[in-house]
Amino acid sequence: xxxxxxxxxxxxxxxxxxxxxxxxxxxxxxxxxxxxxxxxxxxxxxxxxxxxxxxxxxxxxxxxxxxxxxxxxxxxxxxxxxxxxxxxxxxxxxxxxxxxxxxxxxxxxxxxxxxxxxxxxxxxxxxxxxxxxxxxxxxxxxxxxxxxxxxxxxxxxxxxxxxxxxxxxxxxxxxxxxxxxxxxxxxxxxxxxxxxxxxxxxxxxxxxxxxxxxxxxxxxxxxxxxxxxxxxxxxxxxxxxxxxxxxxxxxxxx
Ligand SMILES: O=C(O)[C@H](O)[C@@H](O)[C@H](O)[C@H](O)COP(=O)(O)O
Numbered sequence: 176x177x178x179x180x181x182x183x184x185x186x187x188x189x190x191x192x193x194x195x196x197x198x199x200x201x202x203x204x205x206x207x208x209x210x211x212x213x214x215x216x217x218x219x220x221x222x223x224x225x226x227x228x229x230x231x232x233x234x235x236x237x238x239x240x241x242x243x244x245x246x247x248x249x250x251x252x253x254x255x256x257x258x259x260x261x262x263x264x265x266x267x268x269x270x271x272x273x274x275x276x277x278x279x280x281x282x283x284x285x286x287x288x289x290x291x292x293x294x295x296x297x298x299x300x301x302x303x304x305x306x307x308x309x310x311x312x313x314x315x316x317x318x319x320x321x322x323x324x325x326x327x328x329x330x331x332x333x334x335x336x337x338x339x340x341x342x343x344x345x346x347x348x349x350x351x352x353x354x355x356x357x358x359x360x361x362x363x364x365x366x367x368x369x370x371x372x373x374x375x376x377x378x379x380x381x382x383x384x385x386x387x388x389x390x391x392x393x394x395x396x397x398x399x400x401x402x403x404x405x406x407x408x409x410x411x412x413x414x415x416x417x418x419x420x421x422x423x424x425x426x427x428x429x
Contacts, residue, residue: 180417181411181419182416182417182418183399183418183419184418184421185426186420186423189226192226192385192387192421193226193229194229195420196227196420197230197235199383200227200230201230201239203326203327204239204240205239208243213244213313214240214243214245214326214327215245215247215313215314216325216328217328217371218246218248218249218329219248219328219329219330219331219339220248220251220265220266220331221333222331222388223330224266224270226385227270227329230270239274241275241276242275244276245313245314246276246282248282248283250262250368250370250371251284251289251368252365252367252368253284253292253293253294253297253357253365253367253369254290254292255289256283256286256289260364282304284301285297288300294357294369297369298355298356298357301355301369302353302354305323305354309323317378319378322354322378324378324379324380327381327382328379328381328382329383329385331385335394335406336391336397336398336406337362337407337408338376338407339376340361340368340370341370342358343407345358345360347372349373350372351372354371354375355370356369356370376411377410377411377412378414379413379414381413381416382413382418383418383419383420384408384418384419384420386419386420386421386422386425387421387425388424389424392425392427392428394408395429396428396429400429
């Protein structure tokens with residue numbers, strides 16, 4: 176059974192949230208590297224990458240064993256790697272290029288297919304990449320769920336309650352066979368994206384959902400107060416901990 180119990184912490188400002196997110200990530204990095212010699216981290220796009228800036232400052236920049244990190248994306252826009260829309264570019268420019276993670280441990284969307292704009296093929300290739308890493312014992316299969324089990328996912332939520340590229344009133348949220356699926360009519364631009372499916376997202380050991388600003392406040396309240404299942408983020412759970420970090424503005428309607 177997944178642990179769907181949400182743990183919520185409201186921070187006075189983005190700065191404190193950012194500090195706490197860095198500490199949470201660094202602690203899990205140390206724990207997993209000690210236990211199994213590596214740490215699998217899944218990133219999203221959006222403002223989250225900005226909030227991760229504390230990780231590339233002392234003390235974390237020096238204390239984290241970056242060479243043991245394996246980095247993935249919970250969702251990615253289907254565009255070239257140097258496109259301003261690319262989540263890979265966003266994370267590279269703002270975070271990953273500043274720390275010594277081996278390039279081979281950074282699992283981006285396929286370079287050629289994403290440039291060609293073939294969303295379905297990109298999703299299939301990303302799933303194949305995950306399946307190969309299962310064979311190489313980088314990613315275990317969750318004994319509880321049968322899906323790949325990542326150590327930590329860092330997620331964001333849009334004002335409409337979407338997480339990853341699982342949007343309200345779109346069928347991707349119901350996909351249970353694939354590990355990675357695609358969308359060609361995303362309501363948030365750009366329209367073509369690939370995304371982990373819900374069972375994979377919920378098989379992570381730790382899920383940290385970080386939400387700031389007033390625009391998602393209504394959806395935050397719908398989820399926290401009414402568990403409104405029409406909002407994809409209401410379905411987030413985790414195998415060990417499902418923690419939601421909010422700033423005051425995002426929590427303003429609670
Ligand atoms: O590719 C994306 O669009 C992101 O990965 C997406 O899932 C993001 O996490 C939320 O949309 C929140 O985004 P903002 O932080 O920009 O509101």
